[in-house]
Amino acid sequence: MRIPKLDLVLRSVSGSLLLAFLFALWGCLNLLTTTEIIEFDVVQNGQVPPATPGDPIVLSAGSFHEASIDLGELDFFEEHHDEIHRVERLGFKARVSNVGGSATSCSIYISAQAGLTNPAGEATLLLSGLRVPAAGGRIDYSTSEASIENLDKARDLVARGDFALYTLADGGVDLAIDELLLVLTLSVGL
């Protein structure tokens, strides 16, 4: 009668030890993570034909611009894609020329789908009301990060590695975006 009890105790102890070992192993593996910042140059690498790489993103009244983002073009993302645990933060750095000459704002939408015809209705709003002065100017990372909406949804889409960004000018003023960097903070396992 004692042997089955002893066996049960031994099984329980070894089970607990195994659990403790797995927990410790998981803890140690989790220690080997870093937080990395990477940038994707949308103007240079995200242009969809007929636009050519490096051309400014031109937004005219009532229209939108679609950029195709493939993070696999970044060496770091390509090499560490399987080790990326989470997209922690995201924002933009931009330089905008205000062709229309009066102060306005712009918005950015994100979607897994390319070729949308009505991004304001079909895609997920990522940034809205980014102010562009009459003289144009820069949008810095902190300003854009503070305006990010739907962060969790955006994280899921960005983690896939390929997605589309739709940029809209508000208020019917023409804009030319000379520089648009998508800045991502990633937690990466080693």
Next chain:
Amino acid sequence: MRRTLNFRLPAIAMFVALSSSAQALPDAFGIGQFEFGGGLGYDFPLAQDDADLGPSLHLRTRLGLSPRFAGEAIFGWTLNGDGEIPAGDAVEAPSLMTGHAAGVVRTGGLGFATLVRLGLGWTRLSLPNDVESLNKFSWEVGVAVELPIGPVRTEIGPRFWVVDLGDNTRKHVELRLSGVIPLF
């Protein structure tokens, strides 16, 4: 020669004062004795592009449970410096607020002691501009040298501090200068 003496006299006086005050303090935790204090630190985030070195502040309460063992509650605030994106803009670091319960083992007693501390608890990690706040499990391991100064049990030493974000960890090394005084 005279110049050397001028420096030596205050140094000797300070050494005597510190030695006598050190001997005046008990060389062990008082059982049931409650102590309170706080201190400053300097935090080194490990492998985090979006955070840089920065100061920290903490409050500490301690209850002696045996001559060699005490329990502590520690509350801390850390303000790391900004990180930087490759294109040059600053990335404001997350702010960190921590509450840990810790066990402290004390060894030594010849005017100074060595403290080993293990703490578990919670850290609130807040991204700037109210983008997101996360409350997560965190833990710390630390060592310190205790150098009593007057009625204050002063200690200095590093701690290794880990915030577990589930699928990621944020790791810090923090050098802390801290002091507690017996209340009752």
